[in-house]
Amino acid sequence: MIRFASRMELLKGSAIRELLALTAKPEIISFAGGMPAPELFPVEQMEKAANAVMEEMGQAAMQYSSTEGYVPLRQQIVDRMAAKNNIHTTVDNILVTSGSQQGLDYSGRVFLDKDDIVLIESPSYLGALNAFKTCEPRFIEVPTDDGGMIMEELEKILEKEDRVKMIYVIPDFQNPSSRTWSLERRQKFMEIINKYEIPVIEDNPYGELRFEGEAQPALKSLDTKGLVVYLGTFSKILAPGYRLGWVCADGEILDKYNFMAQAAALQASTISQMETAKWIEMYDLDAHVAKLVEVYGKRRDLMYNTMKEEFPPEVKFAKPTGGLFLWVELPEYMDAAVLAKEALKENVAYVPGEGFYPDGNTKNTFRMNYSNMPDDKIVEGVKRLAKVIKANMK
Amino acid sequence: MIRFASRMELLKGSAIRELLALTAKPEIISFAGGMPAPELFPVEQMEKAANAVMEEMGQAAMQYSSTEGYVPLRQQIVDRMAAKNNIHTTVDNILVTSGSQQGLDYSGRVFLDKDDIVLIESPSYLGALNAFKTCEPRFIEVPTDDGGMIMEELEKILEKEDRVKMIYVIPDFQNPSSRTWSLERRQKFMEIINKYEIPVIEDNPYGELRFEGEAQPALKSLDTKGLVVYLGTFSKILAPGYRLGWVCADGEILDKYNFMAQAAALQASTISQMETAKWIEMYDLDAHVAKLVEVYGKRRDLMYNTMKEEFPPEVKFAKPTGGLFLWVELPEYMDAAVLAKEALKENVAYVPGEGFYPDGNTKNTFRMNYSNMPDDKIVEGVKRLAKVIKANMK
Numbered sequence: 001m002i003r004f005a006s007r008m009e010l011l012k013g014s015a016i017r018e019l020l021a022l023t024a025k026p027e028i029i030s031f032a033g034g035m036p037a038p039e040l041f042p043v044e045q046m047e048k049a050a051n052a053v054m055e056e057m058g059q060a061a062m063q064y065s066s067t068e069g070y071v072p073l074r075q076q077i078v079d080r081m082a083a084k085n086n087i088h089t090t091v092d093n094i095l096v097t098s099g100s101q102q103g104l105d106y107s108g109r110v111f112l113d114k115d116d117i118v119l120i121e122s123p124s125y126l127g128a129l130n131a132f133k134t135c136e137p138r139f140i141e142v143p144t145d146d147g148g149m150i151m152e153e154l155e156k157i158l159e160k161e162d163r164v165k166m167i168y169v170i171p172d173f174q175n176p177s178s179r180t181w182s183l184e185r186r187q188k189f190m191e192i193i194n195k196y197e198i199p200v201i202e203d204n205p206y207g208e209l210r211f212e213g214e215a216q217p218a219l220k221s222l223d224t225k226g227l228v229v230y231l232g233t234f235s236k237i238l239a240p241g242y243r244l245g246w247v248c249a250d251g252e253i254l255d256k257y258n259f260m261a262q263a264a265a266l267q268a269s270t271i272s273q274m275e276t277a278k279w280i281e282m283y284d285l286d287a288h289v290a291k292l293v294e295v296y297g298k299r300r301d302l303m304y305n306t307m308k309e310e311f312p313p314e315v316k317f318a319k320p321t322g323g324l325f326l327w328v329e330l331p332e333y334m335d336a337a338v339l340a341k342e343a344l345k346e347n348v349a350y351v352p353g354e355g356f357y358p359d360g361n362t363k364n365t366f367r368m369n370y371s372n373m374p375d376d377k378i379v380e381g382v383k384r385l386a387k388v389i390k391a392n393m394k
Numbered sequence: 395m396i397r398f399a400s401r402m403e404l405l406k407g408s409a410i411r412e413l414l415a416l417t418a419k420p421e422i423i424s425f426a427g428g429m430p431a432p433e434l435f436p437v438e439q440m441e442k443a444a445n446a447v448m449e450e451m452g453q454a455a456m457q458y459s460s461t462e463g464y465v466p467l468r469q470q471i472v473d474r475m476a477a478k479n480n481i482h483t484t485v486d487n488i489l490v491t492s493g494s495q496q497g498l499d500y501s502g503r504v505f506l507d508k509d510d511i512v513l514i515e516s517p518s519y520l521g522a523l524n525a526f527k528t529c530e531p532r533f534i535e536v537p538t539d540d541g542g543m544i545m546e547e548l549e550k551i552l553e554k555e556d557r558v559k560m561i562y563v564i565p566d567f568q569n570p571s572s573r574t575w576s577l578e579r580r581q582k583f584m585e586i587i588n589k590y591e592i593p594v595i596e597d598n599p600y601g602e603l604r605f606e607g608e609a610q611p612a613l614k615s616l617d618t619k620g621l622v623v624y625l626g627t628f629s630k631i632l633a634p635g636y637r638l639g640w641v642c643a644d645g646e647i648l649d650k651y652n653f654m655a656q657a658a659a660l661q662a663s664t665i666s667q668m669e670t671a672k673w674i675e676m677y678d679l680d681a682h683v684a685k686l687v688e689v690y691g692k693r694r695d696l697m698y699n700t701m702k703e704e705f706p707p708e709v710k711f712a713k714p715t716g717g718l719f720l721w722v723e724l725p726e727y728m729d730a731a732v733l734a735k736e737a738l739k740e741n742v743a744y745v746p747g748e749g750f751y752p753d754g755n756t757k758n759t760f761r762m763n764y765s766n767m768p769d770d771k772i773v774e775g776v777k778r779l780a781k782v783i784k785a786n787m788k
Contacts, residue, residue: 002593002621003559004650005507005529011653035458043452050444058437062633064429098492098637098659105658109528113399114508130657134503135399165397199396227396239456241664243492256398259405263524264499265492269663270635 010133022349029381031303032349034175034236034324035372040292041239042283049279053271061274067262069096069246070273076280077232077246084208086221087230093248095257096268100205100233100245104131106260107166107201107229110253112137116165119157119198121149123327123356123365125175128168128203137165139358146318148174148181151188158196167193167200171219172207173323176356176367180321183216190222199253200228205236206323208289211297213321226250229257234276236324237289242272296324296371303370303378310386312393326368327353334392336366342392346384404527416743423775425697426743428569428630428718429766434686435633436677443673447665455668461656463490463640464667470674471626471640478602480615481624487642489651490662494599494627494639498525500654501560501595501623504647506531510559513551513592515543517721517750517759519569522562522597531559533752540712542568542575545582552590561587561594565613566601567717570750570761574715577610584616593647594622599630600717602683605691607715620644623651628670630718631683636666690718690765697764697772704780706787720762721747728786730760736786740778 022028053061068074074091081087097103104127112118112135120129122141129139140161143153149169158164169189171181181189193200202219220230226249233245247257261267303326304319311317316329328350330336337352353365370378416422447455462468468485475481491497498521506512506529514523516535523533534555537547543563552558563583565575575583587594596613614624620643627639641651655661697720698713705711710723722744724730731746747759764772 001591002647003505005503005505005510005559007507008504008650008653011650011657033458038453038457041453041456043448043456046456047445047448047452050448051441054437054441054444058441059432059435060635062435062437062440062635063432064427064629064634098663101660102658109399110402111397111399113401116399127657127660134654134657165399197395235458240458241454241456243659243661243663253396256402256405259402260528263405263521263528264496264658265637266495266521267637269492269637269666271666271669272663275665 007134007136010136011130022344028347028349029373029377029384030349031368031370031373031381032351033372034369036236036240036292037295037371040295042279042288045283046275046279049282050275052282053274053278057274061271063270065267065270067258067267069094069268070270070277073273073277076277081232081248084215085204085218087218087248089248093250093254095247095254095261096273097245097247097261098243098265098268099235099240100203100231101127101131102265103231103245103247104128104201104203105134106247106257106264108132108135108137109260110256111166111199117161117163119154119164119167120358121169121174123176123353123362124168125170125203126355129358132168141358144177144179146179147185148179149185149189151185151192154189155192158192158198164198167198168203169200169219170203172204172216173209173320175206175323176325176353177327178318178320178323178325180216186216186219186222190219193227194225197225197227201231202228203231205233208237209293209296209324210322211293211300220248226253229253237285237292238276238279242269242276244268244272244276299370299373299375299378302375303368303382306379306382310383312390314393315389324369324371326370328366328368330364330366330389331393332364333394335363337363339388339392340366342388343385346388348381348384350385401528401530404530405524416738422741422743423767423771423778424743425762425764425767425775426745427766428763430630430634430686431689431765434689436673436682439677440669440673443676444669446676447668447672451668455665457664459661459664461652461661463488463662464664464671467667467671470671475626475642478609479598479612481612481642483642487644487648489641489648489655490667491639491641491655492637492659492662493629493634494597494625495521495525496659497625497639497641498522498595498597499528500641500651500658502526502529502531503654504650505560505593511555511557513548513558513561514752515563515568517570517747517756518562519564519597520749523752526562535752538571538573540573541579542573543579543583545579545586548583549586552586552592558592561592562597563594563613564597566598566610567603567714569600569717570719570747571721572712572714572717572719574610580610580613580616584613587621588619591619591621595625596622597625599627602631603687603690603718604716605687605694614642620647623647631679631686632670632673636663636670638662638666638670693764693767693769693772696769697762697776700773700776704777706784708787709783718763718765720764722760722762724758724760724783725787726758727788729757731757733782733786734760736782737779740782742775742778744779
């Protein structure tokens with residue numbers, strides 16, 4: 001009998017990836033993934049960028065390159081973080097990863113021994129929980145309200161627990177709740193962090209997808225002690241198929257991430273890095289993101305308004321000001337995972353919320369994505385879903 | 395003070411990757427990496443394949459795809475393993491990874507808890523040791539001779555140790571020794587494995603790069619109990635910059651690898667997979683590999699013959715029949731890591747052997763790569779190295 005590592009008992013298939021496999025069928029209206037709108041990908045431009053790479057530096061593009069990543073891409077990342085997140089750093093503080101999922105994986109492995117504590121927002125991104133589980137930590141959920149993590153609750157936990165090794169947060173348009181922290185809360189958070197000196201993983205895939213209001217500074221931009229590890233990604237602002245994200249961290253922490261990257265994967269794809277850097281050089285990422293914000297903002301409106309019209313008033317949800325998701329709370333007696341099966345019979349898919357809680361005990365929530373479906377399917381899908389919900393109301 | 399996970403104490407920078415950073419300078423004659431010859435990359439063909447992908451399925455190429463990998467590429471992998479390795483399987487048994495380094499990383503994490511035992515050949519690939527170290531196992535080195543792992547020694551260890559969770563081997567043109575197991579040894583190995591039912595990681599990056607003699611069947615092709623996990627890669631037969639390798643395994647074992655892949659990285663690059671599949675469809679991988687074998691075989695001859703002429707007779711090395719490396723044994727009183735620094739002053743680089751032993755205690759060996767340097771640099775570099783060695787002889 002084959003004996004697997006004990007961590008494998010904690011890893012099941014991700015609910016999202018399994019739903020995505022199901023939802024590959026064209027007749028399915030899927031609100032399940034966090035996928036960008038494919039019709040907005042700059043396919044022709046990317047073909048031109050690929051041609052330029054192959055013609056100017058084809059041999060280098062096909063060869064191994066450094067673990068840290070392609071220097072021109074890292075410089076573009078540095079420039080972008082300065083412009084968008086108020087983070088002022090240099091290429092020496094950047095490691096390019098194969099998507100920010102890999103950054104999450106490295107984060108767990110750099111900081112977490114078995115039974116160490118990781119603090120997360122409740123709910124939190126299930127892909128991060130899954131990545132961290134490979135280190136067999138204990139999760140403690142910090143309670144949240146509409147403004148994100150509640151700082152008094154965070155401090156209560158830190159006062160009590162001395163085995164907290166890292167804190168994982170998504171302060172901008174959180175996955176799955178779409179909540180965003182105010183500046184005051186960010187400042188209070190950094191005050192607490194500086195007092196306890198706990199490393200923070202700040203995951204920011206959605207920050208640039210803001211429909212209203214002012215951008216908030218990244219926690220990393222407020223970090224005076226080198227405690228914050230910032231994870232960025234091109235998946236939501238350009239394209240996920242290249243699998244490119246990055247880690248921005250200081251000194252010894254980034255050294256550890258680099259060692260982990262060498263051990264785990266050597267490097268991100270050379271050709272992905274060069275093509276992406278060339279596209280950014282040849283075209284206009286700001287203009288592209290502005291287009292995404294316009295389209296996703298309209299889809300957000302359409303989904304929110306249709307849900308307002310169609311869902312029973314007992315179903316609660318807030319209007320996100322950015323990001324990709326609407327987070328829905330059903331009456332407590334309903335189980336969103338059970339409902340999901342009925343919805344699938346109507347060819348509509350969403351992600352049940354239980355995976356976003358480490359213990360899986362909250363059953364009455366689900367996550368809806370609005371970036372990946374055209375207008376007519378958003379309306380039709382929400383209507384079908386409303387019917388399924390209504391049929392299950394007491 | 396930031397507390398890192400205990401595994402981080404075991405991870406230092408890989409000696410190879412750090413040497414590669416040094417050896418990026420154009421004046422260095424580097425025998426250090428395991429890099430393919432860039433002048434043989436089919437750059438123009440790959441540009442055409444990339445264009446075809448963007449024109450036929452650009453949106454899908456830029457989007458997320460499945461964890462398991464792109465089905466047409468997995469079918470090509472299945473077909474190739476049938477033709478080259480006598481492995482007969484289906485796409486359901488293939489997981490595409492971001493290079494086989496990621497397959498090594500997943501292997502450790504699927505099987506190894508802290509203090510579990512992993513058996514390796516002595517010496518063994520340092521990148522694998524590094525990947526496995528993230529799980530904090532104990533390594534036991536199985537003694538080898540010119541024909542690879544000694545089966546009697548393997549059995550002795552298995553009789554005694556009950557915490558052996560996995561065995562890692564490179565039966566074809568091993569890295570670093572270039573030794574290849576005979577058919578008899580492979581059969582004996584499988585007999586032992588079947589008796590003890592221990593999972594085996596068979597790493598085969600170099601098997602197709604054979605200069606003489608007959609190809610040996612893969613262990614996986616002799617595997618009747620689903621115990622062998624086969625790792626393949628496109629890095630050495632096509633190009634490493636796409637970061638594409640694969641895991642071939644059966645049933646529950648492959649399920650675990652898929653769960654690990656979901657947690658660690660979601661998937662390999664969609665665009666890398668589609669471009670590689672398209673190139674294989676449009677062009678002739680067999681003809682390309684034949685060209686590599688011709689060129690690398692000549693370089694092997696040139697390096698071996700020059701070493702025969704230039705190195706003192708106290709320095710031992712065998713002529714490899716395939717792969718990328720010559721493995722060199724200095725007199726016992728010499729330290730190849732110390733010598734490497736002197737060689738670098740002469741602008742020549744190799745990889746000291748100590749990293750290929752988990753305890754780092756064997757100091758008098760080093761690894762020479764012949765695939766990445768043109769003829770004139772091979773001759774000049776070996777001559778300079780011979781001078782450094784001679785100057786350090788007692």
